Amino acid sequence: MLKLIAAPLAMIYGLVVKIRNLLFDLKFFRSVPVNRATICVGNLTVGGTGKTPHVEYLIRVLSPKYRVALLSRGYKRKTKGFRIVEVHSTATEVGDEPLQIKTKFPEVLVAVDGNRVRGANAIIHHQPDTEIIILDDAFQHRWIKPGYSIVLTDFNNMITRDFFLPLGRLRDSLSELHRADCVVVSxxxxxxxxxxxxxxxxxxxxxxxxxxFFSSISYGSPLPIFKDDFTAIEFNSKLKVLAFAGVANPLPFFDYVKSNYDVVDCIAFPDHHRYSEKNIKAIFESFSKITSQHKVILTTEKDAARLRAMESMEGFQKDAFHFVPIEVIFDIDTEQQFINQIEGYVRKSKRNSNLYKEQG
Known part of the structure; x- marks a missing residue:
């Protein structure tokens, strides 16, 4: 019954998306380039493809050689307009993903703005020596024209077998894949x-x-969410774990935790969920019922970014809360080829930018 209702809505949604793209293709709407190397990391679906760890991978590879900045929309933040992300910012102010990235790379300028063109120009104004702007989740935001576009598709949910919202998870037409310079199967x-x-x-x-290219997710050793309030824990297969996650697709995280620890329960919340004191109380009540003394609460990196800013966490046993860091790993035979493509584009962009300046 739900599919019967969703199918016509998906057709209408798909038609609107295609008309919008056509208006850009016919130049009725204008995509604006930025006078810097711009690398877009996006997808055609609503989350779950691993954009954030791929963005972090690019920063890790490029920041030792170039002056890198990141521009994100700052999804589900309560602020408006352009905003620089600081290490002491909160997820409510800037969004959980930008905050997570800033925490990992404090030396990199991270900013949020729903208007990507305005945001990119503000970054250049704020940091004139910026050489590369990475655009997080901007493939659908066609008002800005990136120099190099990377589109991700989840190995377990390939875009070729998906449908438009709300019948499926596609938010853009599969035909738009032609605008990508490369596709990463994540x-x-x-x-x-x-x-x-x-x-x-x-x-x-x-x-x-x-x-x-093909990439995988590598899970690291769990870390305390609150560095000032933690007790050393021996992580082994006998450890009792209560896991929770508020991400687009929590199943890989839950599967990983189950394969490594004695998981008592897994609790799923909506993507980018803003936790309330009631949520944390429910999680901790379930945790308190675990009779073993050797126990811990595990969540994802994104959820950790949201929890750190919660004032209501003060009333709970904060040293019980840990997160599992993740990194992207590319196929060893093609990783250097991927890096060469990205750096080749950056070098070409810099030459063109310098030529433009000389002619100007």
Missing amino acids: KCPKTIKPIERRLIIKDLNLFPYQAI
């Missing part, structure tokens, strides 16, 4: 077989000018 199993790669490449049917 969240692949580390043991992905050659035949699986070939089938995916055939399924995506990319143009000759488009590259394709």
Whole structure:
């Protein structure tokens, strides 16, 4: 019954999306370039493809060589307009993902603005020596024209087998994939077989000018969310764990936790969920029922960014709360090729930018 209702709504949504893209293609709407190297990391679906860890990967690779800045929308923040993200900012002020990135890379300028063109120009004004602006989740935001676009698709939920919202998870037309310079198939199993790669490449049917890469998620050792309030814990398979997550697709996180610890319960919240004191109280009540003394609460990095800003956390046993950091790992045979493509674009962009300045 729900599918019968969702199907016509998906058709209407898809039509609106295609008309909007057509207006950009016909120049009725104008995409504005920025006089800096701009790398867009986006997708065609509503979350769950791993944009944030891929953005962090790019920062990790590029920031030792170039002056990098990150521009995000700051999804679900309560503030408006352009805002510089500081280490002491809160998720309510700037959004959980930008805050997470700033916490990991305090030396990198991170900013939020729903208007990407205004935000990019504000970054250049604030930090004139910026060489690269990474645009987080801006593939659909066509008002700004990136120099290099990376589109992610989840190995477990390929865009070629998806439908428009609300019937599926597509928020943009599959035909728009032609605008991407490269496609990264994310969240692949580390043991992905050659035949699986070939089938995916055939399924995506990319143009000759488009590259394709495969990446996986690597989970790190759990860390305390509140560094000033923690007790050293021995993490092993006998550890009793209560896990919770407010991300688009919590299943990979829950599966990882279950495969490494004795998980008592997994609690899922909506993506970018803003936790209330009531939520934390419910989580802690469930945790208190675990009779073992060797126990811990585990969540994701994104959730950790939101929890740190909660004043109501003061009444709870904060040393019980830990998060699992994640990183992106590219296939060892193609990782350098991916890096070479990105750095090749940056070098070309810088040459063109310098030429433009000389002519001006």
